[in-house]
Amino acid sequence: MQLDEIVAAVRAAHESHSPLRLRAAGSKDFYGGLLAGEVLDLSGHWGIVAYEPTELYVTAKCGTPLSEIEAELAEEGQMLAFEPPHFAGATLGGAIAAGLSGPRRQQAGAVRDFVLGIKLVDGTGQVLDFGGQVMKNVAGYDVSRFIAGSLGTLGVIAEATLKVLPRPVAETTLEFACDEAEAVRRLNEWGGQPLPVSASFWFEGRLWLRLSGAEAAVAAACRKLGGKVSPGAAAWWQAVREQTHAAYAGPTLWRLALPSTTPPLALDGLRAIEWGGGLRWYVTEAEPAVVRAAATAAGGHAVLYRAPESLRCLEGAFAPLSPALLALHRRLKKAFDPRGILNPGRLYAEF
């Protein structure tokens, strides 16, 4: 599939005012608002365009599977440090559009922190190049990072350049027994110290801490922290990243993004804590308004992450925006997709 074909499809949809649903592997069909529009299958726009290990970037077309990119990076001892989940065959474009990061986010940063450049086909079929392949570039608004997490509502990410990083030389996982409150306290305490913590996960009274970095740094941190070394950790973190771990199972899964120091919420159904306390997963049938209010009161927000369609058609995925912010979102949507044909309703029902 060539760029021309994407452009032609978007142009035609723009002209006929017909909604398009951007899709490649469909690994995140469950995420965001309900799906609408005719599928524009992007999985055929595929391939690594450029990979330069010493320049720390990789450029690939949107339909390229993450697994292919990561295999290529691994040969040079590098990685996508934000550890995006693959689910079933996730592609580069979808990973950026969804903006989901994995366990290493607490140390390395989110998807958007690694976006250096994007080739975007906007809602009129124009091809726009933002950013580039260099690390520092402050010319113009930073549209490439802005596109990350926009769930395909602003344009087709036809190609993207990501910053890559070397894999850590050493990695060890420690395990501790503690309750929720104690886990939150410890995670924040460790976060304030120069320790090479690259991931954390609390589940059913146990806390796992992954340390990554130089051999000596990891060894020193292990001595300092105590705990017990957890064997087979790589596969286990993989299950957290891919959400195949039991913690994520359940009919209605809520993802609460909170200030990391938030004490235990008065909300039943906590399953897991990640990202140093900043991310908490709940499986609950509580009223959505109750869940959202608990997150908001703590200074965070709740995402209805995975839920039966019967609930998803009543309740949007993301926390409602203030009227002023909603109006701004609409204007920005219009700036890139004046006829509202790209993934309508996927982010918010209003646009």
Next chain:
Amino acid sequence: MNPPEPSFATDRAKLLRRLQLILPAHCLLSAEEDLRPYECDGLTAYRELPLAVCLPETEGQVIDVLRNCHQMGVPVVARGAGTGLSGGAMPHAEGVVLSLARFNKILRVDRAARLAVVQPGVRNLAVSEAAAPFGLYYAPDPSSQIACTLGGNVAENSGGVHCLKYGLTVHNVLRLRVVSIEGEVFEIGGEGPDAPGYDLLALLIGSEGMLGVVTEVTVKLVPKPELAQVVMASFADVAQAGDAVAAIIAAGIILAGLEMMDKAATAAVEPFVKAGYDLKAAAILLCESDGTPEEVAEEIARVTAVLTEAGAGEVRVSRTEAERLRFWAGRKAAFPAVGRITPDYYCMDGTIPRKRLAEMLSAIAEMEHKYGLRCANVFHAGDGNLHPLIMYDAAKPGEWRWAEAFGAEILELSVALGGSITGEHGVGIEKINQMCVQFSTPELDAFRRVKAAFDENGLLNPGKAVPSLHRCAEYGRMHVHQGDLKFPELERF
């Protein structure tokens, strides 16, 4: 989609009457001698007197000023410390300057959550100073950090010598409070991760005061590393030094700082600073490692091996904190040192892919012959940000023209080599024409539509950062005149 550049004609008397109603007398300047200090930022070549300067003390006053300017169609230029190097805070002749200088309070330093909430007029270094008792600091460290403000840092997406490892402003800001030109308040981002909706932080950071006025900034604080050490390596050939940079990265090492200076730069610096640089070397590299003592020892050993393998002549590791600071002192004094050996110099701010460094440097060497001017090069080698310092004498007829043409060729080449016209100083008024080289019409149109989504009538900082179509004609430049430097006490990177 491309409205012509708006022109403004403000009724000054009416504007002042309105401003007097909303601001106490000590918060409003309108006499010419009071306006003078605001006529330019750190790029003194471009000057303009505003109609008035507002120095609000509360967010309510900011809202009132913006609302009134919006109603009257008056341009507003926000201002922090005025250390910008691209004319971003240069006033508009028909507008007001909205100085955030009095928003200088640190509202909260949260040790447990590792964040600080500050007003936009707080100086960059003050944040790290306030966090220091907790063993924390704010990572982005522009060399103007004793003077520049968080509001300015946000507007420019400022960097520092440690951005390769610790990121730019955009990687270290969690939340912003922003007032729109219509006087509406937005909170964007948040203390928790991944705020709902579009990533407006990404748009606002680096938007050069064009989209909104920032009234509160929440930043991430990070634990201070236990130790830092510097390796200094000399190379007989600049291409070899460039290859060594690539080899370090290929070895999987992300240093806290990775800087290069060429022979012209070390020759200018050494008599001035006595950093102990190898003056015979064609280029030197400064490589900083930080972390736990174990980590630093391991990294220093690995870097030293890579440098030696890459053909470094002399390799020296700082043994004490004093020696580490001395190694850096030369690099930090590079601009003023060059200023001592030439009547004038002209500083560029392009970014290129690291692998094109040798190519760029040999092209610059050829340009030195072509234009008959010398050039010293200092380089944030780790992230490809080059600051060539073109030496000339403004008193000699025509020499500035040559320097200008020389600089233009470097910037043109930065874009041609796959880089950018600006790595950290911003577009402002200075590089507005060069935006037309880096971007084509569809992208510039998209920028204009983004601007209109925030500020339909184009009242916030008009004429900056994004050129109108008919502006796309020639290049702009930054001229640093020796006697003309604002903030001469600051280090120049």
